Amino acid sequence: MAFSNRGVSLTVAAVLLASSATPLAARKDKDERPASQGASAEPENPYPSTYRPYGGRPTVLRGATVFDGEGGRIDNGVVFLSDGKVTAIGGPDTPIPADVVVIDAQGKYVTPGVIDIHSHLGDYPSPGVEALSDGNEATSPVTPHVWAEHSVWPQDPGFSRALANGGVTTLQILPGSANLFGGRSVTLKNVPARTMQGMKFPGAPQGLKMACGENPKRVYGSKGREPSTRMGNMAVNRQTWIKAREYQQKRAAGKDQTRDLGMETLADVLEGKIMVHNHCYRADEMANVIDMSKEFGYKVSTFHHAVESYKIADLLRDNGICSALWGDWYGFKMEAYDGIKENIPLVHKAGACAIVHSDDQDGIQRLNQEAAKALGAGRRMGIDISDEVAWTWLAINPARAMGIADRTGSLKVGKMADVVLWNGNPFSTYTRPEKVWIDGALLYDAFDPKRRPVSDFELGQIGAGDVK
Amino acid sequence: MTKSFSLRANAGRLGAALIAMVAAVPALAQPIAITGATLAIGDGSEPVQNGTVVIDAGKIVAAGAGIAVPPGAKIVDASGKWVTPGLVSGFSRVGLAEVPAVRETNDISANSPFSAAIDVAPAINPLANPIAISRNGGVTRAVVVPAASSGIFAGQGAVIDLGADMSPVTKGRAFEYVEMGEAGAAEAGGSRAAMILTFKMMLRQAQDYAKAPAAYDGNSRDSLLNRVDAEALVPVVTGAMPLMVHAESARDILAVLALRQDFPALRLILAGATEGWMVAPQIAAAKVPVITAGLEDLPSAFEKLAATQSNVGRMVQAGVSVSMGMLTGDDALQLRVANQQAGNMVALTKVPGATGLTWGQALRTITLAPAEAMGLGDRLGSLQPGKAGDVVIWDGDPLEMTSAPVAVWIDGVAQPMTDRQTRLRDRYATPDEGSLPKAYEW
Numbered sequence: 001m002a003f004s005n006r007g008v009s010l011t012v013a014a015v016l017l018a019s020s021a022t023p024l025a026a027r028k029d030k031d032e033r034p035a036s037q038g039a040s041a042e043p044e045n046p047y048p049s050t051y052r053p054y055g056g057r058p059t060v061l062r063g064a065t066v067f068d069g070e071g072g073r074i075d076n077g078v079v080f081l082s083d084g085k086v087t088a089i090g091g092p093d094t095p096i097p098a099d100v101v102v103i104d105a106q107g108k109y110v111t112p113g114v115i116d117i118h119s120h121l122g123d124y125p126s127p128g129v130e131a132l133s134d135g136n137e138a139t140s141p142v143t144p145h146v147w148a149e150h151s152v153w154p155q156d157p158g159f160s161r162a163l164a165n166g167g168v169t170t171l172q173i174l175p176g177s178a179n180l181f182g183g184r185s186v187t188l189k190n191v192p193a194r195t196m197q198g199m200k201f202p203g204a205p206q207g208l209k210m211a212c213g214e215n216p217k218r219v220y221g222s223k224g225r226e227p228s229t230r231m232g233n234m235a236v237n238r239q240t241w242i243k244a245r246e247y248q249q250k251r252a253a254g255k256d257q258t259r260d261l262g263m264e265t266l267a268d269v270l271e272g273k274i275m276v277h278n279h280c281y282r283a284d285e286m287a288n289v290i291d292m293s294k295e296f297g298y299k300v301s302t303f304h305h306a307v308e309s310y311k312i313a314d315l316l317r318d319n320g321i322c323s324a325l326w327g328d329w330y331g332f333k334m335e336a337y338d339g340i341k342e343n344i345p346l347v348h349k350a351g352a353c354a355i356v357h358s359d360d361q362d363g364i365q366r367l368n369q370e371a372a373k374a375l376g377a378g379r380r381m382g383i384d385i386s387d388e389v390a391w392t393w394l395a396i397n398p399a400r401a402m403g404i405a406d407r408t409g410s411l412k413v414g415k416m417a418d419v420v421l422w423n424g425n426p427f428s429t430y431t432r433p434e435k436v437w438i439d440g441a442l443l444y445d446a447f448d449p450k451r452r453p454v455s456d457f458e459l460g461q462i463g464a465g466d467v468k
Numbered sequence: 469m470t471k472s473f474s475l476r477a478n479a480g481r482l483g484a485a486l487i488a489m490v491a492a493v494p495a496l497a498q499p500i501a502i503t504g505a506t507l508a509i510g511d512g513s514e515p516v517q518n519g520t521v522v523i524d525a526g527k528i529v530a531a532g533a534g535i536a537v538p539p540g541a542k543i544v545d546a547s548g549k550w551v552t553p554g555l556v557s558g559f560s561r562v563g564l565a566e567v568p569a570v571r572e573t574n575d576i577s578a579n580s581p582f583s584a585a586i587d588v589a590p591a592i593n594p595l596a597n598p599i600a601i602s603r604n605g606g607v608t609r610a611v612v613v614p615a616a617s618s619g620i621f622a623g624q625g626a627v628i629d630l631g632a633d634m635s636p637v638t639k640g641r642a643f644e645y646v647e648m649g650e651a652g653a654a655e656a657g658g659s660r661a662a663m664i665l666t667f668k669m670m671l672r673q674a675q676d677y678a679k680a681p682a683a684y685d686g687n688s689r690d691s692l693l694n695r696v697d698a699e700a701l702v703p704v705v706t707g708a709m710p711l712m713v714h715a716e717s718a719r720d721i722l723a724v725l726a727l728r729q730d731f732p733a734l735r736l737i738l739a740g741a742t743e744g745w746m747v748a749p750q751i752a753a754a755k756v757p758v759i760t761a762g763l764e765d766l767p768s769a770f771e772k773l774a775a776t777q778s779n780v781g782r783m784v785q786a787g788v789s790v791s792m793g794m795l796t797g798d799d800a801l802q803l804r805v806a807n808q809q810a811g812n813m814v815a816l817t818k819v820p821g822a823t824g825l826t827w828g829q830a831l832r833t834i835t836l837a838p839a840e841a842m843g844l845g846d847r848l849g850s851l852q853p854g855k856a857g858d859v860v861i862w863d864g865d866p867l868e869m870t871s872a873p874v875a876v877w878i879d880g881v882a883q884p885m886t887d888r889q890t891r892l893r894d895r896y897a898t899p900d901e902g903s904l905p906k907a908y909e910w
Contacts, residue, residue: 126766126767126768127767127768127769127770127772127773128768128769129769129770157766157767158766161765161766165765165777214569310896310899311896311899312899313899314899314900315899327869328802328804328805329798329802330601330801330889331566331567331568331597331598331601331801332567332568332569332798332801333567333568333569333570334567334569334570337567338892339889340889340892340893341889341893342893346893346896346897346899350899361766361768362763362764362766362796365763365765366763366808366812369808369869370869372868372869372870373869373870375870376868376869376870376871376872377872379870380863380872381893381897423818424818427869427870428868429807429808429811429812429814429815429867429868429869430811430814430815430818430867430868431815432815432816432818432819446819446820447820449821457767458767458773461767461773461774462718462743462746462773462774463767463773463774463775463776466774466776466778467776467777467778467819467820467821467822468765468766468775468776468777
């Protein structure tokens with residue numbers, strides 16, 4: 001590849017090398033190296049990612065308004081993607097290499113790909129029939145041994161809608177919330193693949209799904225089992241953490257013990273290798289969980305569905321915990337009764353980390369619009385957040401909460417070229433993705449019917465390949 | 469301020485609010501003129517600049533550009549703002565549930581010896597918080613639909629207003645509701661064949677009842693309907709009452725249209741119709757209005773394999789009257805997403821290969837079209853003279869998610885703009901506690 005402007009080209013290339021080569025190697029190491037120490041040690045990654053970027057031509061997006069995903073904005077910007085990475089980003093004077101695809105993006109917007117931290121695509125796929133319903137192992141309140149990735153059906157048509165209509169390039173698939181300890185999550189690149197491994201985000205840490213409140217106590221209480229109350233929820237949680245700490249200490253000391261899949265998950269949480277994603281609606285319950293995490297020495301990454309985060313935004317800020325939130329859901333169950341549209345801006349204003357999430361096959365197609373609801377509601381109450389700062393709710397914030405911010409979640413040189421070109425301001429209802437790149441590969445193009453994935457399930461059915 | 473004084477003041481405020489809520493003040497004596505707005509009528513036309521709406525005696529008197537302000541009118545300056553008719557939710561369960569997952573508050577369906585005769589109107593709670601929350605989202609009227617759980621017929625729905633008063637019903641017994649897709653087959657015992665037969669036999673028994681009510685024995689082994697439900701279906705067979713039929717797939721829609729071969733007087737309204745675009749010419753020819761979800765684009769069920777967001781646009785192009793409503797859940801709570809549904813229809817006009825709607829057409833699907841589907845197109849749903857004074861002023865383009873209503877009138881009555889959510893918002897504008905706990909801030 002050649003660069004038309006002298007001088008800066010070398011810098012760009014050097015940055016590219018420096019920023020991609022080292023992390024890639026480290027990543028590969030962490031992702032694929034089998035490890036075994038001690039009798040109870042687990043192989044670190046028995047279901048390794050086989051995802052490889054699909055490749056694409058070096059491409060320059062020129063003239064767009066760019067939200068970089070970390071709160072920055074560039075008007076009339078230049079974003080250069082090559083070798084799967086963001087290799088340059090800047091203002092109109094940014095040198096544009098020769099022999100690359102140049103897309104005139106004037107009047108359009110460029111953002112990092114949307115990251116949904118809370119999805120059940122593949123685990124609760126379309127069609128929503130019982131035979132494909134694989135999101136909750138609701139046979140015991142404590143199932144940290146199950147892995148959501150083992151339920152993921154890559155043929156769920158929902159992935160393609162999230163890509164084409166939502167600009168979603170990365171998503172975390174979580175087990176459901178029937179259980180206190182629901183199991184491990186998996187982070188996927190939103191690429192069609194024959195296998196889950198073909199979608200798996202290389203090197204992304206797994207998460208542990210936990211759940212507060214009504215769901216566990218209802219599911220098990222109705223079976224006459226513990227927990228049937230919120231105090232039962234906490235008691236079972238604490239009892240389990242006690243066992244987990246014992247297991248973890250033995251494991252760390254290399255002592256003999258029978259390998260236990262669930263305990264391995266929890267031990268990894270206690271060692272900071274697995275991030276905790278805790279479904280929790282009410283402020284008072286979040287406070288209990290925060291204390292529990294201190295009691296047992298683990299960290300909560302994110303409270304999900306936290307409709308009452310606005311009541312304790314200071315507490316969440318002080319404890320460095322993110323809130324993954326809907327734009328306007330409220331009231332469908334008792335613990336959601338106090339949901340308000342200003343939740344996200346109030347959390348943001350307090351200096352805590354706010355994330356827009358979907359938990360929904362339809363909502364994931366419009367996370368930008370959910371963010372717009374929050375943005376408007378905030379501005380009306382005098383919380384003045386700029387568009388570019390609000391985009392952090394869909395980009396760097398979820399990336400950090402999922403442990404992948406060093407690789408994606410913003411348009412920084414050296415990061416994965418997960419990029420959306422929008423045909424207008426993405427906070428407008430009238431705007432849709434025009435093109436979506438994942439690791440620099442053009443995987444959706446509104447102007448090319450063939451750049452629209454059709455899952456095996458839809459192939460040969462009525463409406464296959466239709467603009468959805 | 470002494471404690472007793474503040475208590476008295478609060479009691480006074482509360483009392484005034486309750487009186488305002490309970491006594492449905494019909495209309496103000498003084499006409500209202502809303503001026504200077506970007507104005508959309510709701511009839512499918514595009515918005516005009518510098519528009520004026522005049523409301524008097526609870527009705528729209530005039531609306532458009534170049535309208536004279538009548539002498540003595542109270543002028544509301546809406547410069548820089550948008551004005552639309554109040555939104556009409558074409559399909560909802562608002563007022564039938566406060567917290568849907570809390571059974572005690574949920575009156576949407578029942579395991580009951582009755583089905584077709586169930587009338588939702590007396591169960592609607594005008595003080596349900598979702599009514600106020602929806603109203604503050606610009607929704608002023610809603611079609612309220614019962615849900616089936618005791619057979620294919622669910623009962624009789626209503627059209628309501630969302631005003632802050634104790635008389636919500638605009639039109640009770642507005643339609644009968646029946647399930648005719650996957651859900652209908654399940655209610656009929658497990659097959660569509662049984663569902664169609666059950667439907668036909670029930671309507672025949674209603675005809676039998678109509679011929680000789682005293683002779684009708686609702687208790688015999690051959691009776692599919694008790695006397696009360698048989699009586700309730702008589703106006704459906706005669707066409708006096710519309711029949712809203714929930715069907716999603718193309719083949720189920722055709723099966724529904726074919727019911728008129730046996731019962732020619734049926735006044736059908738299609739609800740759902742996710743695959744309506746496939747049989748749009750037939751729906752248009754049958755002159756059956758459709759109320760649909762708009763944004764469904766996944767094969768979330770086998771009866772929705774051909775789902776696409778272009779469904780609405782394609783049906784409208786084929787000449788079908790299309791409204792949007794809450795067909796896919798959150799039907800008791802989130803009526804305020806109507807503008808999001810409509811806005812996304814406009815977005816589709818910029819997507820190659822998709823079929824969307826113009827802005828005016830999109831607004832029509834959430835205003836005049838649902839009113840017309842309910843047979844109320846002459847009374848509400850647009851800002852045409854003589855219609856109900858249901859008017860919303862928005863702080864921006866009403867189909868954008870960053871916009872919100874700043875004023876709402878229903879039947880010409882200015883509505884309160886606060887609700888439980890705005891109170892929570894204000895209480896927690898800062899999370900810090902003051903000298904006393906948050907519970908003292910109200």
